[in-house]
Amino acid sequence: MRYITIIILAGAMLFSACKKEETIFDGPSLNDIYGEFSLLQPLEVNSSNVDFEAGQTAVFTAEFSKNVSWILKITGTSSGAVKEITGFSKSLDASNATWNGTTTNLPMFKAEDCTVELSFENEEETYASSITVDAPKVNTGLLLEDFEGEWNPGWGSFVQAGADMSFVIKTDGNAAQGNGYYDMGGEVGWDYLIGLIDIPGSAYGAPTFDLSSNPDNVYFNVLLAKQPTLNNAIVLFQFREDDNGDGVYTEGEEDLYSIEMLLNGENGWQLVSRKYADLVTLINGVPAAAIGNGINEPDKLIQISVLMLANPATGYSQSLMDYMIFTENGPLQP
Secondary structure (H helix, E strand, O other): OHHHHHHHHHHHHHHHHHOOOOOOOOOOOHHHHHOOOOEEEEEEEOOOEEEHHHOOOEEEEEEEEEEEEEEEEEEEOOOOOEEEEEEEEEEEOOOOOEEOOOOOEOOOOOOEEEEEEEEEOOEEEEEEEEEEEEEOOOOOOEEEEOOOOOOOOOOEEEEOOOEEEEEEEEOOOOOOOOOOEEEEEEEOOOOOEEEEEEEEHHHHOOOOOOOOOOOOOEEEEEEEEEOOOOOOEEEEEEEEEOOOOOOOOOOOOOOEEEEEEEEOOOOEEEEEEEEHHHOEEEEOOEEEOOOOOOOOOHHHEEEEEEEEEOOHHHOOEEEEEEEEEEEEOOOOOO
16 A cells, blocks of 8 residues: 555656646737737817816727726816827726826816827827816915915015116016916126015015924925026025024024026926925035024925026026925825
């Protein structure tokens, strides 16, 4: 009996060793590579109108004959805003093609009609649709200014007596958000400073701004635009804190943090977002030791200043500014 058992076990082991291993394919299916592409279900949207302000979303659906890389492009016919959603799949649905009103390329969307185009990598077919934005999305945070109305009477300003000076709110269709933006420009041959804006916390009802005490949760956001052919604009944002809580900022004794933006890259609007905890003291554009207690304290922020600068030897300079807002727990999603 013992020998029979040994023979059975040996046979089982031999059978197991001779058993053909299963082959597992890791790559794409042959149908995805060589199969003919076709649209099984047309491009549709769950509603022809969407109110992002009310929290609604637009959900796009479609179905294809194979997995394919696709691009869904939504373009505002009035604003020129662009939202792109991309993926690799056999279908569009709520899990991969939901739009909540955000934009990929500034400006931001308005209440407007939008075109929708669905295109595919390595496929000639494109499909079109449309949707109307009844109201754009609303961003949560402390909005300092969107330049949709008159100049804030609580703000201060200084403009040099240079040439072609322009420190005004404009509504000429070039805004990054809404209809208005702030135009800063001019030529000053004797000084880096072209003009500045002082934004005190008192313009919003209290000596300091209503912000969280946690600098890791607070983000400063603003939209800036470089102008074509001009590469000399410098926009400096300064953040003054009332470290000792006496209701004023004491020069040379309390913290002054900065963000310096050199507008010498691509033309057009860009989003500038900085976590308050990452703000540093700058002297001539170089990080330096803190002036006050060296603790980033957004709840003690008493004044923001915006300085428009340029090397006086480089001639005329200009920058556009729009939609200045503090957000919490993350940067602005325009």
